[in-house]
Amino acid sequence: MKHKVTDEDFQYFISQCKKWIDRFSLQEWKIYFRHQKDDADVLAAYSLAYTDKNVTIFLNTHWLNPVEKEELDYCAFHEVAHILPAPLFAQCHILYREECDSQTHTLINKLWDVVNHPH
Numbered sequence: 001m002k003h004k005v006t007d008e009d010f011q012y013f014i015s016q017c018k019k020w021i022d023r024f025s026l027q028e029w030k031i032y033f034r035h036q037k038d039d040a041d042v043l044a045a046y047s048l049a050y051t052d053k054n055v056t057i058f059l060n061t062h063w064l065n066p067v068e069k070e071e072l073d074y075c076a077f078h079e080v081a082h083i084l085p086a087p088l089f090a091q092c093h094i095l096y097r098e099e100c101d102s103q104t105h106t107l108i109n110k111l112w113d114v115v116n117h118p119h
């Protein structure tokens with residue numbers, strides 16, 4: 001059964017994304033948000049045009065799991081954090097797509113651990 005992601009969830013997701021955009025100083029990017037149905041089992045996604053400094057962040061309208069705030073927090077962080085290595089990614093992705101995806105996700109998850117366990 002799929003769980004509906006409400007407009008309230010979407011507004012919360014946007015507020016969390018904006019928090020990270022601010023903290024990572026990504027104001028030079030044009031960032032758009034879409035609450036859009038995606039039949040694939042994805043919670044959120046992004047689409048980025050590096051040369052235009054343009055990003056669209058998507059939140060799926062339905063999730064397989066119940067919608068939890070912690071998950072919205074993580075998704076917001078995750079999609080915004082994808083913008084950080086964009087200059088590097090634009091180059092390496094052409095040659096090493098899978099390795100580049102995998103290393104980017106390792107980096108994002110390390111950053112998430114750091115922000116959640118500040119010492």
Ligand SMILES: [Zn+2]
Pocket residue numbers: 078082105
């Ligand atoms: Zn990702």
